[in-house]
Amino acid sequence: MQYKLALPVRGTIGTAKYQCTIKWRNGRFIADEPPSSGGEDQGPDPYTLLLSSLVTCTLVTLRMYIERKGWEIPEIKVNANMFQEKKEDGTHTIIDRDISFPGNTADAEQKKKLLSIAKNCPISRILEGEVKIRSFMMK
Template identity: 50%
Template structure:
């Protein structure tokens, strides 16, 4: 298997409740949990990071398409939120992400309105979230 990242993303957490340092190829940022669950809200929580990946990837994919087609659309806004429902009978959790896309004050035709849905679904993060994901954690570490 060929990895997408040159180096793994690394998280380091100390004793300060939930404050986590995330290290990536060019730097570091802080994540945390909201105060309502005893964090200090010093950075985005894991759900926010997941949705941030999706909206950033969607926006970039749409920007590539719009630039390629030489369309005059100066601004793209992508919003997403996540909800979960637990089946009371089976205990199974169903997750749903609602996503909206707008082009600021720019009027777009119906064809592009429909195409944005197809294009946004082709961003790599959308494909990962919709696909078959396996998470491996070797037990020999």
């Protein structure tokens, strides 16, 4: 097994209510909860971070494909949101992702292909696939 990241994403929390410091290989940022959940909204909440991963991956994947094809599509916009439904067999999470190309710079055939490419970005595949979370107690 080989981890995707050379260094893990690291997080700590102190006594500032719900503010977490997240560190990665080259920097750090604050994650926080909104005031409605008792936080101070000093950074993105966990749902925003999850959706940001999908948005970022979609944008980068589409940009790479567009460049490889040599298409003139100067801007891509992606919006994502989610909702959850309680059903008899558990909670179902639905993520909606809206993709647009301002100025109508992509034709219908390009849009169809790019939608297919977006559905196969690495984070989409992770979210659509089977995910298991293993938790360990560190020494």
